[in-house]
Structure formats: structure tokens, C-alpha cells
Amino acid sequence: xxxxxxxxxxxxxxxxxxxxxxxxxxxxxxxxxxxxxxxxxxxxxxxxxxxxxxxxxxxxxxxxxxxxxxxxxxxxxxxxxxxxxxxxxxxxxxxxxxxxxxxxxxxxxxxxxxxxxxxxx
Numbered sequence: 238x239x240x241x242x243x244x245x246x247x248x249x250x251x252x253x254x255x256x257x258x259x260x261x262x263x264x265x266x267x268x269x270x271x272x273x274x275x276x277x278x279x280x281x282x283x284x285x286x287x288x289x290x291x292x293x294x295x296x297x298x299x300x301x302x303x304x305x306x307x308x309x310x311x312x313x314x315x316x317x318x319x320x321x322x323x324x325x326x327x328x329x330x331x332x333x334x335x336x337x338x339x340x341x342x343x344x345x346x347x348x349x350x351x352x353x354x355x356x357x358x
Contacts, residue, residue: 262299264343266290267316271305277312278331285332286315289339298343311354317342328354 268274268283283300290298306314311328315338318324325348327338334352341347348356 263297263320264295264299265318266298266300266343267303267318268300269304269306269312269314269316270302271312273305273309274312274314277309279313281332282313282315282330282335285335286339289336289343293339293344308354314354319343319346322346323357325356326354327352 266286268279268286270279270283283302286300290300303316306316306326308314308328313330314326314328315330315335316324316326317338325342327334327349330338330352334349338349338352341349
């Protein structure tokens with residue numbers, strides 16, 4: 238850190254990153270980050286989703302994590318919660334799938350059947 242301005246930039250970046258992971262939002266994306274998910278590439282999936290949310294400039298979407306969902310063969314898994322809609326769980330979500338799910342489901346409300354694991358509670 239060389240000056241106060243650089244410190245302010247770092248603080249703003251951290252604040253924005255925290256906004257993506259905390260608070261109440263209309264849309265919540267949960268990435269399963271148990272050891273099986275991490276081994277299957279869930280960190281990359283999560284990073285892709287965080288980047289997509291940041292690029293979209295949407296303030297009503299949150300990305301958070303959970304532990305193992307109990308279906309290791311489906312990892313990486315994500316859960317999508319949209320206000321007033323049934324929850325949706327997707328399996329085998331790599332970065333490419335995350336981009337497709339974000340574009341079609343998160344932004345446009347269309348469930349992506351190719352990666353659908355379950356729908357509803």
C-alpha cells in the first residue's frame with residue numbers, strides 16, 4: 238500500500254465483495270463448498286458467479302456458500318432461490334454451466350433443464 242487512495246480502493250473492493258455474500262436480496266445463489274464440491278471445481282464455479290453478478294451491476298443478487306449437499310456425484314452444485322418462486326438445485330455446474338444458468342435462469346427466469354437436479358422443497 239503506497240497511499241491513502243490505494244487503501245480506499247482496497248476498502249471499496251472488499252465492501253463490494255462483502256455485499257455479494259451478505260444481506261437480504263431478491264435472488265440468492267448458494268454454491269455447495271464441501272470438500273467434494275471443492276474437489277469437483279466449486280470454487281471456480283463460485284468465482285464465475287461472483288464475477289457475473291458484479292458485471293451485471295445488479296444489487297438484488299447474493300452469492301453465498303454452504304457445505305456438502307449430500308449428493309457428491311452431482312458436484313459442483315448450486316441452489317437458486319428467487320423470491321416468490323420454488324427453489325431450484327443444479328448439478329454438475331462448471332463455469333460454462335454457471336454462465337448459462339446465470340443468463341437464462343437468474344436474469345430471465347428460465348430454468349436450465351440440462352443441469353437441473355431438483356425443483357421445489
